[in-house]
Amino acid sequence: MHGITGFVVRRVLLGLVTLWVTSVVIFAATQALPGDAARSILGRSATPESLAELRRQLGLDKPILTQYWEWISGIFTGDLGTSLANSLPVTEIMGERLVYSFFLMLIAAIISVPLGIALGAISARRRDGAFDQTTSIATLGLAALPEFVVGITLAVIFSTTVFHVLPSVIVTEPGVGPWNYPKELVLPVVTLVIAVVPYTARIMRASTVEILESDFVEMARLKGLPERRVLWRHAVPNALAPTFQVTALNLAYLAGGIVVVEAVFNYPGIGLLLIDSVRARDMPTVQAIALLIAALYVVLNLLADLGTILVSPRLRTSLE
Amino acid sequence: MTDVALEAAALALEDTQRRPWRVLFAAAWSQHRTKIGLGITALLVGTAIVGQFVTPYPPDQGVANQLPFAPPSSDVWLGTDTLGRDVFSRFLAGGLSVLVLSGIATALGMVLGVAVGLVAAYSRGKLDDVLMRSMDVLLSLPQIVFALVLAATVGPELWLLVVAVGVTTMPRAARVTRGAAVEVVERDFVRAAEAIGLPRRRILFSEVLPNISSPLIVETTLRMSFNVAVVAGLSFLGFGLQPPAADWGLMINENKNGLTLQPWPVLLPVIAIALLTIGTSLIGDGLSRAAIGIERGRTSRG
Secondary structure: OOHHHHHHHHHHHHHHHHHHHHHHHHHHHHHHOOOOHHHHHHOOOOOHHHHHHHHHHHOOOOOHHHHHHHHHHHHHOOOOOEOOOOOOEHHHHHHHHHHHHHHHHHHHHHHHHHHHHHHHHHHHHOOOOHHHHHHHHHHHHHHHOOHHHHHHHHHHHHHHOOOOOOOOOOOOOOOOOHHHOHHHHHHHHHHHHHHHHHHHHHHHHHHHHHHHOOHHHHHHHHOOOOHHHHHHHHHHHHHHHHHHHHHHHHHHHHHHHHHHHHHHHOOOOHHHHHHHHHHOOOHHHHHHHHHHHHHHHHHHHHHHHHHHHHHOHHHHHHHO | OOHHHHHHHHHOOOOOOOOHHHHHHHHHHOOHHHHHHHHHHHHHHHHHHHHOOOOOOOOOOEOOOOOOOOOOOOOOOOOEOOOOEEHHHHHHHOOHHHHHHHHHHHHHHHHHHHHHHHHHHHHOHHHHHHHHHHHHHHHOOOHHHHHHHHHHHHOOOHHHHHHHHHHHHHHHHHHHHHHHHHHHOOOHHHHHHHHOOOOHHHHHHHHHHHHHHHHHHHHHHHHHHHHHHHHHHHHHOOOOOOOOOOOHHHHHHHHHHHOOOOOHHHHHHHHHHHHHHHHHHHHHHHHHHHHHHHHHHHHHOO
């Protein structure tokens, strides 16, 4: 197959294969490792009878391939198994948590992507100037900091020791959406924004610098277009392609970041649920959340690749 | 940045063709950020190594006559923590674990990743595809999530933490290695080595590897910086060292709820981890700028 359709089909297939292999890895790590989930739940003093009973309940007595098949086919029918922690269906436990996490990530993405692009473009325009130097040092430093360090520092500054303006933990009621807690959302969102913006800004700067040196931008300048127009209308759209890739990777990275950020602010999303489930050895929930995060990564990468093709005329024509 | 110094270093390239890493270190050293980064890192590594021998109190026992979350005083300089233990002593003793764990994990990940990347770049074709696609699979889980999945099965074991962080470092190292090596394996001296019948392992490790040492040194430094963050994060979540051990990440976890009463047991390790990650990433950035500068110098002179 040739052309854009062929590329899209191949890329989607590759994504599906990656996701399938990832599901095997997650399953192998949680269910097929030599360690026995039943024993780790019940402890060393468990009687053989109770162990056998729990193994039967968990389906651990069946052949490993049957176990995998039951798990993976359940996912397609919307059945993620039953939580070992509270005997509720995993889908039910995850439902509201998912809304909380997605909302947090969405707000963080809406703020950080344009902010990163703008910072990068302006830095490139004022290359080696004061603004560029400051941004360069700030993004380098902030990119290095772990999220929990940023989160706790923000909590120290804005909610405990220095000022008392923002809450550092969120106490929610069931059935109330995250959008009802705007004040509580500020610190978690800012933490995630600080985690993502440096990467987007740095790659955007690098790619804009390159574009600003190219012939067609020189052409636009020679035509007498104002510099502002040259930057935003001519250079920036062409500099977006590499930024797409990095931004997608970073949004996927947000999925890892929320685990820590939710723990810092006690935010009731899937990240906090993952930590609680790991502590409780609640395998079905751990498996479901891990697979979900992997799926998010694969989908975002896929979108980034397709987006890159769409915004780069050169790549588009080379496929045709 | 000092482009002149980079130029000079690039010019020195001809003489030191056999030791590209020497040129790299020289060019990196000529930048302020590398020196600042090395200074910060040396200070913290020094504290972490020497600290445990000079603690004023035993780090894992409460101080007599001190209440939990006691404020700083002449007896306990930075106050006490949630169990009435001396904060300063725990800080001094708590850095080594983060450094050792992330160091071993980074070494493990780099060795595995470099091996995979070299084989992929040299073999090309099917094996290359299979190897790099399996690296992609590992990339689809964030490092922390992968470590948590393993911890759910086995429990919070330190060897597991090292393996988890190492295995997730591997695909990133493999990508960089393959990217750099793909072009080197095409060069004449590799063809020559093949022609005289050198075994494949010799070609990869004594011909190709020395020629990609610069990008690998840069990558190792950056990975170390990331892994310090991941290891400290896992310890903060309670999946690293277990109480009553003294560990920076664990200190933050244990004393988070007393932040308003006594900020020091949280602030001190937070500042230390922040400085350590910033210091190592400054070194990484200095090295990476140096590597780019040398590469430019080489190509512009044909």
